[in-house]
Amino acid sequence: MKGIILVIDGMGDRPIKELNNKTPLESANTPNMDKMVEEGITGIMDTIRPGVRPGSDTAHLTLLGYDPYEVYTGRGPIEALGIDMDVNPGDIAFRCNFSTADDNMIITDRRAGRIQEGTDKIADTINTMNLADDVEVIFKESDGHRGVLILRGEGLSDKITDSDPKKEGKKPKTVKPLDDSPEAKKTADIVNKFVEESFRLLKNHPVNEKLISEGKVPANIVLPRGVGEVPHLKTLDEKFGFKSACVAETGLIQGIGKLAGMDIIKIPGATGGINTDIDSIHKHIIKTVKDDQYDFILINVDGADEAGHDGDYLGKKGFIEKVDVIMGDLREIDDIVLFVTADHSTPVSVKDHSGDPVPVFIKADGLRVDDITEYGERAAAKGGLCRIRGSDVMQIIRDLMGVTDKYGA
Amino acid sequence: MKGIILVIDGMGDRPIKELNNKTPLESANTPNMDKMVEEGITGIMDTIRPGVRPGSDTAHLTLLGYDPYEVYTGRGPIEALGIDMDVNPGDIAFRCNFSTADDNMIITDRRAGRIQEGTDKIADTINTMNLADDVEVIFKESDGHRGVLILRGEGLSDKITDSDPKKEGKKPKTVKPLDDSPEAKKTADIVNKFVEESFRLLKNHPVNEKLISEGKVPANIVLPRGVGEVPHLKTLDEKFGFKSACVAETGLIQGIGKLAGMDIIKIPGATGGINTDIDSIHKHIIKTVKDDQYDFILINVDGADEAGHDGDYLGKKGFIEKVDVIMGDLREIDDIVLFVTADHSTPVSVKDHSGDPVPVFIKADGLRVDDITEYGERAAAKGGLCRIRGSDVMQIIRDLMGVTDKYGA
Numbered sequence: 001m002k003g004i005i006l007v008i009d010g011m012g013d014r015p016i017k018e019l020n021n022k023t024p025l026e027s028a029n030t031p032n033m034d035k036m037v038e039e040g041i042t043g044i045m046d047t048i049r050p051g052v053r054p055g056s057d058t059a060h061l062t063l064l065g066y067d068p069y070e071v072y073t074g075r076g077p078i079e080a081l082g083i084d085m086d087v088n089p090g091d092i093a094f095r096c097n098f099s100t101a102d103d104n105m106i107i108t109d110r111r112a113g114r115i116q117e118g119t120d121k122i123a124d125t126i127n128t129m130n131l132a133d134d135v136e137v138i139f140k141e142s143d144g145h146r147g148v149l150i151l152r153g154e155g156l157s158d159k160i161t162d163s164d165p166k167k168e169g170k171k172p173k174t175v176k177p178l179d180d181s182p183e184a185k186k187t188a189d190i191v192n193k194f195v196e197e198s199f200r201l202l203k204n205h206p207v208n209e210k211l212i213s214e215g216k217v218p219a220n221i222v223l224p225r226g227v228g229e230v231p232h233l234k235t236l237d238e239k240f241g242f243k244s245a246c247v248a249e250t251g252l253i254q255g256i257g258k259l260a261g262m263d264i265i266k267i268p269g270a271t272g273g274i275n276t277d278i279d280s281i282h283k284h285i286i287k288t289v290k291d292d293q294y295d296f297i298l299i300n301v302d303g304a305d306e307a308g309h310d311g312d313y314l315g316k317k318g319f320i321e322k323v324d325v326i327m328g329d330l331r332e333i334d335d336i337v338l339f340v341t342a343d344h345s346t347p348v349s350v351k352d353h354s355g356d357p358v359p360v361f362i363k364a365d366g367l368r369v370d371d372i373t374e375y376g377e378r379a380a381a382k383g384g385l386c387r388i389r390g391s392d393v394m395q396i397i398r399d400l401m402g403v404t405d406k407y408g409a
Numbered sequence: 410m411k412g413i414i415l416v417i418d419g420m421g422d423r424p425i426k427e428l429n430n431k432t433p434l435e436s437a438n439t440p441n442m443d444k445m446v447e448e449g450i451t452g453i454m455d456t457i458r459p460g461v462r463p464g465s466d467t468a469h470l471t472l473l474g475y476d477p478y479e480v481y482t483g484r485g486p487i488e489a490l491g492i493d494m495d496v497n498p499g500d501i502a503f504r505c506n507f508s509t510a511d512d513n514m515i516i517t518d519r520r521a522g523r524i525q526e527g528t529d530k531i532a533d534t535i536n537t538m539n540l541a542d543d544v545e546v547i548f549k550e551s552d553g554h555r556g557v558l559i560l561r562g563e564g565l566s567d568k569i570t571d572s573d574p575k576k577e578g579k580k581p582k583t584v585k586p587l588d589d590s591p592e593a594k595k596t597a598d599i600v601n602k603f604v605e606e607s608f609r610l611l612k613n614h615p616v617n618e619k620l621i622s623e624g625k626v627p628a629n630i631v632l633p634r635g636v637g638e639v640p641h642l643k644t645l646d647e648k649f650g651f652k653s654a655c656v657a658e659t660g661l662i663q664g665i666g667k668l669a670g671m672d673i674i675k676i677p678g679a680t681g682g683i684n685t686d687i688d689s690i691h692k693h694i695i696k697t698v699k700d701d702q703y704d705f706i707l708i709n710v711d712g713a714d715e716a717g718h719d720g721d722y723l724g725k726k727g728f729i730e731k732v733d734v735i736m737g738d739l740r741e742i743d744d745i746v747l748f749v750t751a752d753h754s755t756p757v758s759v760k761d762h763s764g765d766p767v768p769v770f771i772k773a774d775g776l777r778v779d780d781i782t783e784y785g786e787r788a789a790a791k792g793g794l795c796r797i798r799g800s801d802v803m804q805i806i807r808d809l810m811g812v813t814d815k816y817g818a
Contacts (some may be wrong), residue, residue, distance in 0.1 A: 015775070021778075044795065050798075050805050053803060053813050058816050078818070153747075353815055355808030356808070381779065381792075386795050387794075
């Protein structure tokens with residue numbers, strides 16, 4: 001018996017006038033999911049709690065059985081894991097932007113003209129920095145203008161502010177300690193030094209000289225934000241005895257999977273958008289689900305969320321229909337407990353995550369099959385699961401797998 | 410965008426044979442609320458948790474986003490605020506009864522013949538008391554036989570018992586400390602002294618001499634109960650950045666509003682009963698809702714609760730129909746998130762608060778409108794909100810207002 005959580009990222013939505021007051025999911029043609037709903041049990045779910053707008057990271061941590069209020073420290077560590085950096089519990093990690101500053105260190109472009117090439121060479125230079133004898137600077141470029149900074153050493157803290165001014169025309173913010181500890185002060189001092197040093201080292205960097213010669217803006221400063229201490233999580237193996245795999249498109253979700261000790265299944269061609277290589281995703285999902293070594297699998301497809309953020313209701317509807325094709329194959333697979341959900345709603349009218357509950361269904365043997373026959377936000381609200389929470393999911397799946405301990409006698 | 414919680418106090422009920430096995434709400438003619446339910450989303454709500462019978466005070470604290478188990482210390486502080494006394498966090502406040510005692514201090518009438526006049530002059534005398542050098546005695550009369558005592562000073566505690574014997578024919582109870590602290594002992598001693606001193610001071614008070622000459626019973630002793638330390642609550646402004654107003658009939662709810670830092674809108678003619686001045690309430694609700702300075706408004710109308718306590722199902726039904734007229738105007742107002750609910754059920758068959766969930770609905774833009782078309786306890790149980798809790802309400806409203814922070818990335 002195998003447990004699976006399949007997350008259609010950001011799928012939940014609100015009624016849209018142009019879709020005849022239906023949501024993208026309600027208006028999408030999803031014969032396979034409708035059939036699975038008919039054969040299964042449905043409900044709505046507050047991933048964190050009613051009205052709380054979850055990030056994808058806190059939502060996935062919750063779905064995997066972790067309490068985000070306990071273990072979520074910020075986005076830095078998740079991003080570091082997502083780009084395959086080796087992180088240790090206790091490391092202080094930051095998301096960074098390669099940015100452009102003028103001679104007075106005023107930020108003129110927060111994304112350095114959305115630089116595409118050469119950031120690996122800039123990263124090499126940053127990795128030569130020595131900011132303190134007992135603290136290691138580890139930097140890696142990510143996609144485009146993004147990168148990740150890790151500070152490793154004794155006496156550090158994530159109780160500090162961001163350096164990113166969040167808008168152009170301003171200097172980098174001076175990073176400040178958020179508490180009175182010497183650790184916070186030390187870390188804030190190091191990050192301030194990092195920003196200045198990045199400006200000093202990158203001003204005349206060959207990559208930037210080339211960019212300027214091409215009439216482009218240079219990536220001459222690096223701005224850390226989203227600080228977090230890498231938490232030590234019990235793995236799913238330690239928690240539940242599950243050998244597990246994560247099939248996901250984005251670094252963010254892969255990072256969560258790594259924190260939870262899951263094998264990361266890379267999907268060539270996956271972009272996280274609505275034009276992702278859905279066939280490649282399809283193939284890798286089915287292959288992993290059929291791989292006997294795994295007891296538990298987390299699957300995340302990301303396009304519906306992107307379409308929600310873009311306000312693209314037709315794109316969202318179309319992407320859900322693409323996912324439905326994959327469902328046709330999953331429906332044929334026996335001996336699985338499959339929990340299908342979104343991690344949060346991303347209504348196209350809001351263009352961001354909202355606190356609306358998400359529609360869920362379960363495919364498994366022996367369920368109390370209800371009378372709902374189509375997959376949609378409002379149909380699900382009438383389902384046999386009523387209204388549950390994200391923190392219930394692992395427990396429900398494990399119960400249906402028959403692997404839980406009885407509580408009491 | 411403005412958030413509103415409208416509480417029809419005690420509205421929830423159980424089926425009544427004489428109403429053809431409908432509840433007062435189900436049998437009431439409420440065209441406006443039915444229409445709003447049709448255009449909105451409905452559900453049932455456990456204000457505290459299933460089966461818990463909330464007081465109106467703990468219920469309203471919960472609805473406003475406070476944890477009553479953390480901040481509710483007793484009714485004294487709420488009553489003090491409700492009659493406009495200046496209270497400070499740390500004050501020890503009591504509800505009091507003006508009562509009648511015989512020469513042996515045996516209570517012969519707990520409500521002093523429901524005294525109506527002269528309690529202000531008795532209060533003046535009580536305020537001359539000096540019970541301890543470092544403790545101030547502050548007393549104010551309320552309606553009828555009711556009053557409020559505040560003890561202000563260092564080294565006090567609310568961990569003490571009541572003095573009110575709760576029935577006639579007994580002496581006042583000796584107030585006892587509930588823990589071993591010197592603060593509890595000191596406070597118990599002071600309250601015992603207060604009761605004795607009230608008897609000594611009031612025996613021959615001019616107001617009482619006049620009452621006796623009129624053949625009435627005197628108000629010759631004061632019995633404190635419902636002790637609580639005035640809590641320090643974060644205001645709604647501090648919690649949510651909301652400039653807020655409270656439109657309520659009773660001192661109890663106004664007291665909660667004051668604790669939460671709300672402006673109190675007084676309603677001339679409001680009595681809290683079914684014969685209250687509903688037109689005045691109507692006018693003040695609409696005026697406040699249209700007042701641009703407020704981000705958030707708490708509204709409470711009290712008559713349905715009174716009718717429930719009185720076992721008056723026709724009165725309850727009729728009062729709900731009066732409230733429905735106000736709803737007609739609220740329905741026309743745009744750019745609001747309106748959450749309509751009861752704070753608890755007060756079934757006419759129980760004549761007291763019960764733990765039955767209450768029916769709720771939301772009017773707002775972009776909702777996942779469900780297929781419920783009438784407002785009633787059992788119709789609401791089939792609504793798209795399913796079953797929520799009172800502690801979710803502020804979060805849901807703020808999410809629909811679009812003012813929450815995302816938790817995570």
